[in-house]
Amino acid sequence: MEKKSLLRGNRIILRELQEDDWLGIHDYASQEQASRFQPWGPNTEEETKIFVQEALDEAKKNPRNRFFFVIQGIQNNELLGAVELNISDFHNQAGDIGYIINPKNWGEGFATEAAQLVLRYGFEVLKLHRIYATCSPENAGSARVLEKVGMTKEGTMRDHLKMKDGWRDSSLYSILENEI
Numbered sequence: 001m002e003k004k005s006l007l008r009g010n011r012i013i014l015r016e017l018q019e020d021d022w023l024g025i026h027d028y029a030s031q032e033q034a035s036r037f038q039p040w041g042p043n044t045e046e047e048t049k050i051f052v053q054e055a056l057d058e059a060k061k062n063p064r065n066r067f068f069f070v071i072q073g074i075q076n077n078e079l080l081g082a083v084e085l086n087i088s089d090f091h092n093q094a095g096d097i098g099y100i101i102n103p104k105n106w107g108e109g110f111a112t113e114a115a116q117l118v119l120r121y122g123f124e125v126l127k128l129h130r131i132y133a134t135c136s137p138e139n140a141g142s143a144r145v146l147e148k149v150g151m152t153k154e155g156t157m158r159d160h161l162k163m164k165d166g167w168r169d170s171s172l173y174s175i176l177e178n179e180i
């Protein structure tokens, strides 16, 4: 059940990654605005293909700790973005989430719906206790998504990530299994 999952929301499904998804992923991963707050990108085609292959390889691991889902529109089957959940600590039942939406679909509520679905998967199927997320303090859209799905801001992680132009702080958010 955990190996080949499909999660259904109102307007989107989250489905397991396939090799030929690389083009839909590259459509956003090659854009500067999509990777602005990320240590990677904008991607070349080769970089996106390597990224997809790594996620496919990690899906085969046992125990599996990385759950990468493509966000697909129910209405038109379009690849809207991706969301992932990583089990960071099996003993302490802890995980983290991240998401990205194609800029042409920003502001339509898709990140919020995808984050809600993946949190439910983490708590109900993977039996996690705590799920956290980080974002740039300047990434107002991502911070809003995390607040909307009920996560609490715990503080600021100083010099958390090495970006293309130097160190970056991250805001740290979390949610516990009894808070969903």
Ligand SMILES: CC(C)(COP(=O)(O)OP(=O)(O)OC[C@H]1O[C@@H](n2cnc3c(N)ncnc32)[C@H](O)[C@@H]1OP(=O)(O)O)[C@@H](O)C(=O)NCCC(=O)NCCS
Pocket (backbone or CB within 6 Å): 033, 034, 035, 037, 098, 099, 100, 101, 102, 105, 106, 107, 108, 109, 110, 111, 112, 113, 134, 135, 136, 139, 140, 141, 142, 144, 145, 148
């Ligand atoms: C952050 C991101 C995922 C948001 O996706 P989205 O599908 O547009 O988000 P939603 O439509 O679900 O919006 C959720 C809320 O955030 C708000 N929001 C979205 N973008 C915003 C922005 N740039 N500035 C301020 N608020 C913003 C929306 O208005 C909405 O709040 P509201 O319901 O109170 O109006 C998207 O901009 C993205 O993919 N960015 C690049 C990748 C990234 O930064 N990922 C997060 C890494 S931590």
